[in-house]
Amino acid sequence: MMHKVYLVDDDEAVREALAFLLSTYGITAETFGDPQTFLAHVDESRPGVLVVDLRMPLVSGQQLHQKLRERDIDWPTIMITGHGDVAACRRAFKSGIQDFLTKPVDGEVLVDALQQAFASLDAGLEKREARALLARLTEREREVLDMVARGWASKEIAASLEVSARTIDAHRAKIAEKLGTSAVAEQVRLALLA
Numbered sequence: 001m002m003h004k005v006y007l008v009d010d011d012e013a014v015r016e017a018l019a020f021l022l023s024t025y026g027i028t029a030e031t032f033g034d035p036q037t038f039l040a041h042v043d044e045s046r047p048g049v050l051v052v053d054l055r056m057p058l059v060s061g062q063q064l065h066q067k068l069r070e071r072d073i074d075w076p077t078i079m080i081t082g083h084g085d086v087a088a089c090r091r092a093f094k095s096g097i098q099d100f101l102t103k104p105v106d107g108e109v110l111v112d113a114l115q116q117a118f119a120s121l122d123a124g125l126e127k128r129e130a131r132a133l134l135a136r137l138t139e140r141e142r143e144v145l146d147m148v149a150r151g152w153a154s155k156e157i158a159a160s161l162e163v164s165a166r167t168i169d170a171h172r173a174k175i176a177e178k179l180g181t182s183a184v185a186e187q188v189r190l191a192l193l194a
Contacts, residue, residue, distance in 0.1 A: 003118045004048025005029040008038045008064065009080070010056040014103065018051070018080075021107050027114065035059035039067060047075055047125060049098075049117040051110075054081035054088060065095060074124065076117035080105055130193035136178045144171045149188045 005022060007029040009015045019029045030048075032038040035056060050068070052061035059067070065077050079092045082103040092100050098120060099113040137145065147157045154172065158165040176182040179190055 003027075003114075003121065004046055005051060005114065006032065006038060006042075006048050007051045008032045008035055008056075008061070009053040010034055011053070014053070018105065018110070021105075021110070022114075025107070025111050027111070035061070035064040035067075038064065042068070042071075042073065044071075044073055047073075047121060049114060049121060050075055050077040051114075052077060052079060054079050054092070055083055062092065062095065062097075065097060069096070076120045076124075078110070078113050078117060127193050130190045133179050133190060134194045137175060141171055141175050141178070144168060145175055145187060145191055148172070148175075148184060149191050 005027055007015060007018055007022075008031075009018070010033055012033065015031045015033065019031050022029045029051070032041070035052075036059060039059075050065070052064055054061040061079050061081075065079075068075065068077075074096070076098040077096070078099045078101060079097045080101045080103055081088065088100075098117050101109060101113060134142065134145075143161070144157055147160065152160070154165050154168045158168045161168070175187065179187055181187060181190075
């Protein structure tokens, strides 16, 4: 999967250097000169990893991260700064920043941080998809799936819910249809992800 990288830094030379650096690793970055422009163009349907400068005029990298979270956009964020200190680093991590790098940014360190962020992004997207699939289930179907996940057989579920085994089989067929899989292991994996 091709991952998006959004690079927000008010220093044009830094933006160009980082975009070029990333391109040497086969990573394309969409660049923005300020957080306001990025916020005006951000598209939730195109998730990616945000690489953002900590100190920028008007809106800091920390504030940009917070504004995205207020919009329910929780993409992995890598904070970069030429003025890092322990307090800024601690605040960044407490707010959910994935990584905190100092300028000048070492290419390999940045790419390693991006690889971890891409994995985190994939996991987050997979979790969101699992939740969307499980939201399609009725309350009874979720109850049946929960019992299936605990290893109960259809007869045990039927006895517990005081319905026929045929009714449970019908629920299980609907669950398989709505989740897109009849494999119990995959259904359980989706339930655990969500």
